[in-house]
Amino acid sequence: MSTKTQQPILVTGASGHLGRSVLKHLLETEKFPPGKITATTRNVSALADFAARGITIRQADFEDAASLAAAFAGSKRLLLISTDTLDRPGHRLQQHRNAIAAAVKAGVEHIVYTSMPNPENSPLLIAPDHAETEHALAASPLTSIILRNNWYFENLFLGLPQYLASGLWYSASGDGRIAHIARDDLGRAAAAALASADTGNRIYNLTGRKAYSTEEIARLVSATAGKPIQVVPVPVEALIQGMIQAGMPEGLATIFASFDTNTAAGRVADITDDFLKLTGVHPQDYQDWLAANRANIAG
Numbered sequence: 001m002s003t004k005t006q007q008p009i010l011v012t013g014a015s016g017h018l019g020r021s022v023l024k025h026l027l028e029t030e031k032f033p034p035g036k037i038t039a040t041t042r043n044v045s046a047l048a049d050f051a052a053r054g055i056t057i058r059q060a061d062f063e064d065a066a067s068l069a070a071a072f073a074g075s076k077r078l079l080l081i082s083t084d085t086l087d088r089p090g091h092r093l094q095q096h097r098n099a100i101a102a103a104v105k106a107g108v109e110h111i112v113y114t115s116m117p118n119p120e121n122s123p124l125l126i127a128p129d130h131a132e133t134e135h136a137l138a139a140s141p142l143t144s145i146i147l148r149n150n151w152y153f154e155n156l157f158l159g160l161p162q163y164l165a166s167g168l169w170y171s172a173s174g175d176g177r178i179a180h181i182a183r184d185d186l187g188r189a190a191a192a193a194l195a196s197a198d199t200g201n202r203i204y205n206l207t208g209r210k211a212y213s214t215e216e217i218a219r220l221v222s223a224t225a226g227k228p229i230q231v232v233p234v235p236v237e238a239l240i241q242g243m244i245q246a247g248m249p250e251g252l253a254t255i256f257a258s259f260d261t262n263t264a265a266g267r268v269a270d271i272t273d274d275f276l277k278l279t280g281v282h283p284q285d286y287q288d289w290l291a292a293n294r295a296n297i298a299g
């Protein structure tokens with residue numbers, strides 16, 4: 001994807017990890033003119049560093065539907081970063097619908113959206129938000145690029161302190177594999193999609209170079225950290241109960257456990273070369289990423 005747009009572009013949710021990575025790659029990898037980039041966020045001061053680099057920063061909260069069209073005004077291509085709102089089913093979907101409706105009203109022509117692998121009919125409890133957002137985009141008058149982002153390497157850090165402290169990694173993912181990828185690579189891919197002149201409807205399945213089982217990941221992480229981590233296979237119900245006993249609310253524990261069910265079903269295992277097609281480079285290798293993050297992993 002080499003032809004670049006000359007049109008103004010916008011990144012929503014820009015102060016998150018992925019959003020900041022997208023802004024960095026727009027400036028440094030895509031060499032996109034900062035004067036043609038708008039970043040929206042609920043917390044404008046969190047992007048003061050990018051404001052200083054010439055990007056326009058505007059306040060926008062998907063909860064405040066009426067305010068969004070003004071925040072999006074003037075941009076033709078918009079990256080809709082899925083939110084992290086998981087408090088009740090459908091809440092996040094409504095936020096995304098608000099954003100899509102506002103983009104249409106504001107004269108945006110094309111949306112790039114951060115989805116997930118195989119969102120249709122998924123055992124993963126957060127999947128319907130993504131599937132329905134994809135449907136809302138298809139039903140809108142806009143064209144869209146759907147980025148079906150595989151899981152971040154960085155998700156490791158959610159459970160890592162526990163694995164290292166106990167030496168145990170309870171898992172219901174069986175032999176299921178994860179074709180995970182560095183979050184910064186996904187930021188790079190989103191920047192490439194947003195900065196391109198492509199106005200077609202497309203889906204990119206963005207994955208790493210190789211898919212790993214939980215057992216393999218544990219072995220590699222253990223070697224990197226220099227501490228033993230043993231995977232303990234458990235049924236999904238036991239996983240949920242374990243998380244509840246550790247203090248997690250039941251709703252959240254059920255959501256987290258459904259990631260393992262989804263992995264066990266082989267729904268995040270497929271490897272594609274879509275990242276290469278979109279960016280022109282290969283994604284980072286997992287073992288290289290572990291080595292580069294050794295200090296954080298060892299704790």
Ligand SMILES: NC(=O)c1ccc[n+]([C@@H]2O[C@H](COP(=O)([O-])OP(=O)(O)OC[C@H]3O[C@@H](n4cnc5c(N)ncnc54)[C@H](OP(=O)(O)O)[C@@H]3O)[C@@H](O)[C@H]2O)c1
Pocket residue numbers: 012013014015016017018019040041042043060061062063081082083084085095114149150151152155183
């Ligand atoms: N593929 C994966 O493994 C994976 C892992 C975790 C999350 N995700 C998804 O990918 C997204 C980006 O990941 P991340 O690492 O950047 O997550 P993050 O650092 O937790 O950022 C969360 C993002 O959600 C935005 N947001 C939350 N509520 C919002 C609202 N009411 N209106 C507008 N934006 C709102 C935030 O925007 P502001 O704070 O700037 O307003 C922020 O960009 C997540 O939100 C989640 O949907 C994917």
